[in-house]
Amino acid sequence: MVTTVRREDPIQPTLLRTRGSVRPARQSSLREHNLSLVLRHIVDAGTPMTRARLAKAVGLTRPAVSDLVDRLIAARLVVESAPEAVERAGRPGVPLLPAPGSFVGVGLEVAVDHIGVRALDLGGTLVTERIVEGDFRASEPNSIFERLLSLCDLVVAQLDSSSATVAGVCVSVPGLTNPGGGMVRYAPNLVWQDVDAIAVLRRSPKLRELPIEVGNDADLAARAEARQRSRASGGSRLDQNFLFISGEVGIGGAIVLGGELAGGLHGWSGEIGHAVVDPRGPQCGCGATGCLEQYAGKDALVRRAGLPPGTTITNLLARVAAGDESARTAVEEAGQAVGLASSSALNLLDLDTVVLGGSYAQMFDVLGPTVHAILTERVLAARWVPVRVESAVSGDFASLTGAAMRVVDRVVTHPTPWLG
Numbered sequence: 001m002v003t004t005v006r007r008e009d010p011i012q013p014t015l016l017r018t019r020g021s022v023r024p025a026r027q028s029s030l031r032e033h034n035l036s037l038v039l040r041h042i043v044d045a046g047t048p049m050t051r052a053r054l055a056k057a058v059g060l061t062r063p064a065v066s067d068l069v070d071r072l073i074a075a076r077l078v079v080e081s082a083p084e085a086v087e088r089a090g091r092p093g094v095p096l097l098p099a100p101g102s103f104v105g106v107g108l109e110v111a112v113d114h115i116g117v118r119a120l121d122l123g124g125t126l127v128t129e130r131i132v133e134g135d136f137r138a139s140e141p142n143s144i145f146e147r148l149l150s151l152c153d154l155v156v157a158q159l160d161s162s163s164a165t166v167a168g169v170c171v172s173v174p175g176l177t178n179p180g181g182g183m184v185r186y187a188p189n190l191v192w193q194d195v196d197a198i199a200v201l202r203r204s205p206k207l208r209e210l211p212i213e214v215g216n217d218a219d220l221a222a223r224a225e226a227r228q229r230s231r232a233s234g235g236s237r238l239d240q241n242f243l244f245i246s247g248e249v250g251i252g253g254a255i256v257l258g259g260e261l262a263g264g265l266h267g268w269s270g271e272i273g274h275a276v277v278d279p280r281g282p283q284c285g286c287g288a289t290g291c292l293e294q295y296a297g298k299d300a301l302v303r304r305a306g307l308p309p310g311t312t313i314t315n316l317l318a319r320v321a322a323g324d325e326s327a328r329t330a331v332e333e334a335g336q337a338v339g340l341a342s343s344s345a346l347n348l349l350d351l352d353t354v355v356l357g358g359s360y361a362q363m364f365d366v367l368g369p370t371v372h373a374i375l376t377e378r379v380l381a382a383r384w385v386p387v388r389v390e391s392a393v394s395g396d397f398a399s400l401t402g403a404a405m406r407v408v409d410r411v412v413t414h415p416t417p418w419l420g
């Protein structure tokens with residue numbers, strides 16, 4: 001599976017930024033910056049912010065912050081909850097929360113083995129979702145988008161009836177997507193090339209007026225993972241640095257530096273599924289031979305374990321637990337292949353953490369130790385900074401979560417259009 005990175009805020013790649021001229025900020029852009037800053041702190045806070053804590057955190061005066069908060073409340077982006085208990089003299093602080101269910105990001109996904117729709121609100125809470133599993137290998141784009149649109153229409157109608165504002169749609173695909181546009185350039189396992197996803201989605205009357213964007217599945221999953229890890233740890237998203245590897249039918253990768261995706265010249269970095277493990281190895285769907293995907297992708301794992309096509313990872317793991325040698329060997333060899341490919345990446349990127357997602361999170365107990373052993377052996381810096389291999393915490397269908405989050409993040413980054 002292939003991967004890419006979009007260029008819009010706040011998913012701006014950190015490795016390469018455009019070198020535009022620096023211009024003085026206009027008053028309106030300064031106001032939007034401050035609104036976004038305040039909203040970002042409210043949305044990302046582990047412990048709910050009060051106006052006083054916000055003023056301290058963002059470095060603005062209390063009246064200025066209060067004015068910004070009032071505007072966010074009036075726009076239904078933020079709500080106040082019950083005042084905190086007062087331990088000392090003074091007015092109680094009023095915790096501020098992202099408004100539940102008022103603004104919603106809709107993530108759509110076309111994957112090799114499922115299509116789905118997931119809606120999250122500003123706080124990242126699941127509002128509704130519909131996921132249909134199936135086999136979409138070598139699928140015809142129009143028919144698959146038609147099915148996806150029918151799911152999406154149901155979800156949007158449900159959101160409309162609950163008076164939620166749908167802030168936009170982001171579509172996750174397992175392929176190279178065109179930065180800033182709607183083209184799916186290449187999705188080897190779907191056998192898609194140059195598919196204009198946005199043009200197809202715009203046929204839906206419900207989506208015609210909404211912002212639509214397209215993103216790579218592994219990038220979107222890594223975005224969900226970075227957010228979930230920072231929330232779970234109570235730390236800052238900026239502290240997140242890891243190589244994300246998602247094992248599906250294809251294998252997606254993404255590089256997270258300082259909580260942001262690291263891009264590349266064209267936004268197409270992270271293609272670890274097509275890193276070579278053995279040039280004499282099996283033919284890959286990308287046209288090369290011996291790619292990681294041919295050793296550690298879902299289909300390859302099942303094939304190498306001698307099991308029938310379509311065998312689930314749950315069943316594969318059951319065979320391993322039952323002492324099936326072929327199944328255990330297939331998983332171990334997949335772990336070795338993931339370890340080899342990711343050791344090269346870690347040596348190149350100076351990262352010390354690999355996060356295994358998708359089916360690899362499900363297989364972590366049997367796969368993780370092998371990956372860790374190979375990395376400890378092959379990463380030069382491991383003798384000084386131990387390598388960590390961790391299971392993803394972002395849950396099932398993380399690309400869908402990341403897609404919905406991306407829409408929500410756009411509201412947080414550019415709140416002005418939603419102020420009414």
Ligand SMILES: [Zn+2]
Nearest residue numbers: 274284286291
């Ligand atoms: Zn390949």
